[in-house]
Amino acid sequence: MGASCTTVVIPKVLFINGFSGMLLIVNHQSKIYKPAPQNLEELLAIELKPHSKGIAVAVNDQVIQKANWANCPLQESDSILIITATQGG
8 A cells, every 4th residue: 555645735825713824933933924025025115124235134044135125025934134234343
């Protein structure tokens, strides 16, 4: 007899007791976003001050160039690391 395989589909939007949103892990902290950001640029608009400079971002351990932030879709449970350069010594 062959082994059976079950496919589990993880929805992009999380539903918990009537609450909908997207679970993302940002800088090692789980957060639920409602409405769900559709791409990295939308998430950064939520998380950062306007006109923030000196930012590096990785999604699931892959560095994303600033020019590609709007073209980087986010999925449920993605891990996003946001690093902001600071001045001082």
